[in-house]
Amino acid sequence: MIRAIIIDDEFNAINNLKWEIENFCDDIEICDTFTNPKNAISAINYLKPDCVFLDIEMPEMDGFQLLSQLDYRDFDLIITTAYDNYAIKAFKEHAIDYLLKPIDSEDLTETISRVRKNKNDNILGDEVKKIIDSISKQNQPKRLALSLVGKTKYVNMVDILYCKSDGNYTDIYLKNGDKEMLAKNLKEFEASTSSDFFRVHNSYLVNINYIKEFVKSDGGYIVLENGTHIPVSRSKKTELLEVLNS
Known part of the structure; x- marks a missing residue:
């Protein structure tokens, strides 16, 4: 039986x-x-x-x-x-x-x-x-090796709130409040991230797990759990909402 x-x-x-x-x-x-x-x-x-x-x-x-x-x-x-x-x-x-x-x-x-x-x-x-x-x-959290000035820092993807383009560099903002500058442009860095990250704007890559609100006024922007406001490109709004509602 x-x-x-x-x-x-x-x-x-x-x-x-x-x-x-x-x-x-x-x-x-x-x-x-x-x-x-x-x-x-x-x-x-x-x-x-x-x-x-x-x-x-x-x-x-x-x-x-x-x-x-x-x-x-x-x-x-x-x-x-x-x-x-x-x-x-x-x-x-x-x-x-x-x-x-x-x-x-x-x-x-x-x-x-x-x-x-x-x-x-x-x-x-x-x-x-x-x-x-x-x-x-x-x-298991995926770890990233960040090649910084004079050192390599290892961080878990889940600890990254968002990333901001700074010309040929990328500013990485972490949950603990730290900020690191990476010697890669945002497009290069985006290629190494997981599906949890979404390019909401030409200058911003965001961990969607930390998006708290989507605000339609003022051209459209998102609010992260730490209160940071990040603009959303008009061309990205529909796709972003589909991702957030899936």
């Missing part, structure tokens, strides 16, 4: 999946179901299921955040989602199966057959361990 846990923030989705399992997969025992991902973490660690059906898009904590907090990882992961996007495809490449909602009974039985084979081959959980390791590496 394969012991399973279902995690989804929608009761209807859980009930629909339970019906599919009960009618098409007679060797699956549903140990428990959860709409609260935080409660599910303790249950997985305690119940040690053979497989977990996990929704990705959930409030407070998404499915990938849940995975990163687990102690017990020796199970097959089946992602259930309504979104067939690039992120899901990337995880599928790591041999983690997913079911697109509304779940089709034929897709479900094919997925369960893979879980069954993994259990028989004693390789349960290998894919989950790989993807959790991948998540952990992705979540």
Whole structure:
């Protein structure tokens, strides 16, 4: 018997999946179901299921955040989602199966057959361990080596509030209030940053995680968490709002 846990923030989705399992997969025992991902973490660690059906898009904590907090990882992961996007495809490449909602009974039985084979081959959980390791590496702060006058300073990207062009140089403003001057122009420095940074203006590159407000008056500007006002180019407004609202 394969012991399973279902995690989804929608009761209807859980009930629909339970019906599919009960009618098409007679060797699956549903140990428990959860709409609260935080409660599910303790249950997985305690119940040690053979497989977990996990929704990705959930409030407070998404499915990938849940995975990163687990102690017990020796199970097959089946992602259930309504979104067939690039992120899901990337995880599928790591041999983690997913079911697109509304779940089709034929897709479900094919997925369960893979879980069954993994259990028989004693390789349960290998894919989950790989993807959790991948998540952990992705979540590590990226460090930048800043070549300054007479020294090299290493900073985490998460500690950079914004950068300002100064001709052939770039002024870097840090969360702790420090300011460093880099011997690169802003365009060169921008190429080394992550997707958390957005060029809001020809002279400004901003860490979007620290944007507190977008003000439409006075030509449009943003306010950072430390109170700094930074202008937004007219050509960048629409794209910036799309990024902030995504």
